[in-house]
Amino acid sequence: xxxxxxxxxxxxxxxxxxxxxxxxxxxxxxxxxxxxxxxxxxxxxxxxxxxxxxxxxxxxxxxxxxxxxxxxxxxxxxxxxxxxxxxxxxxxxxxxxxxxxxxxxxxxxxxxxxxxxxxxxxxxxxxxxxxxxxxxxxxxxxxxxxxxxxxxxxxxxxxxxxxxxxxxxxxxxxxxxxxxxxxxxxxxxxxxxxxxxxxxxxxxxxxxxxxxxxxxxxxxxxxxxxxxxxxxxxxxxxxxxxxxxxxxxxxxxxxxxxxxxxxxxxxxxxxxxxxxxxxxxxxxxxxxxxxxxxxxxxxxxxxxxxxx
Numbered sequence: 001x002x003x004x005x006x007x008x009x010x011x012x013x014x015x016x017x018x019x020x021x022x023x024x025x026x027x028x029x030x031x032x033x034x035x036x037x038x039x040x041x042x043x044x045x046x047x048x049x050x051x052x053x054x055x056x057x058x059x060x061x062x063x064x065x066x067x068x069x070x071x072x073x074x075x076x077x078x079x080x081x082x083x084x085x086x087x088x089x090x091x092x093x094x095x096x097x098x099x100x101x102x103x104x105x106x107x108x109x110x111x112x113x114x115x116x117x118x119x120x121x122x123x124x125x126x127x128x129x130x131x132x133x134x135x136x137x138x139x140x141x142x143x144x145x146x147x148x149x150x151x152x153x154x155x156x157x158x159x160x161x162x163x164x165x166x167x168x169x170x171x172x173x174x175x176x177x178x179x180x181x182x183x184x185x186x187x188x189x190x191x192x193x194x195x196x197x198x199x200x201x202x203x204x205x206x207x208x209x210x211x212x213x214x215x216x217x218x219x220x221x222x223x224x225x226x227x228x229x230x231x232x233x234x235x236x237x238x239x240x241x242x243x244x245x246x247x248x249x250x251x252x253x254x255x256x257x258x259x260x261x262x263x264x265x266x267x268x269x270x271x272x273x274x275x276x277x278x279x280x281x282x283x284x285x286x287x288x289x290x291x292x293x294x295x296x297x298x299x300x301x302x303x304x305x306x307x308x
Contacts, residue, residue, distance in 0.1 A: 038285065054067055073144025074146035087118070087191040101273075112129055126165065153180035154179070154182065156182070158182075166241055186231050186257060194255035237266075242271045251275045
């Protein structure tokens with residue numbers, strides 16, 4: 001089907017405001033620009049009983065994180081990794097979404113602000129996110145986290161990080177309850193059919209995705225087929241936590257996300273996979289206008305109720 005009327009309305013708004021393509025600026029210049037473009041508006045920030053700024057030690061320094069909780073714990077908890085191509089976005093762009101998840105699911109959400117490319121190449125973002133997960137588990141009592149009921153969640157590059165962290169957690173003997181992967185980037189070779197089919201899709205196309213990977217991988221010590229970059233190439237997907245994988249019809253990442261879901265199923269992992277039609281990459285954060293974004297959140301909440 002064509003793009004929905006609401007999707008077109010969002011694109012018209014972005015065009016009227018003169019929002020630049022994602023690859024228009026150098027990363028250092030584009031980061032504040034796009035972080036501001038996609039920051040959660042003040043009137044979309046639900047009140048949450050507990051919002052706490054955190055600092056997490058990682059190799060070579062510390063990273064910021066933010067805890068959202070609707071009440072005192074211990075609570076089931078999601079560790080959240082934001083999207084943005086490993087280059088853009090952060091705590092403020094996903095603040096409204098994390099607040100809503102915490103309130104609607106009655107869980108704690110810990111959002112991780114990992115270090116970005118190109119200043120920090122792969123696999124720094126993964127290492128930061130895994131360190132964040134382990135820190136949350138180690139400090140569960142202080143944070144009000146039920147360490148026996150923890151999952152991971154992320155969109156786009158954050159979906160990549162959630163998938164990779166799920167594999168690292170399994171290999172380290174950590175038991176996660178679930179992984180929620182929203183239009184995840186799981187294959188850095190950019191070889192799936194939807195890469196070409198949606199090469200000029202709105203917001204994110206083949207050119208933009210290649211630009212992000214260039215900043216993430218150029219000069220890195222790991223390559224495109226390394227599972228720490230492309231989780232779809234892991235030697236085994238067995239014994240991973242139950243997954244909810246969502247994709248968008250007009251998204252270059254659509255087919256690789258669905259392929260990953262199918263490979264998880266083949267490995268015996270409980271999987272729910274749903275394609276949202278008539279929408280483009282990034283529609284989750286546009287749920288105020290795009291109904292499919294609201295449906296996706298409702299579907300995620302139903303999954304969380306069953307698994308977390």
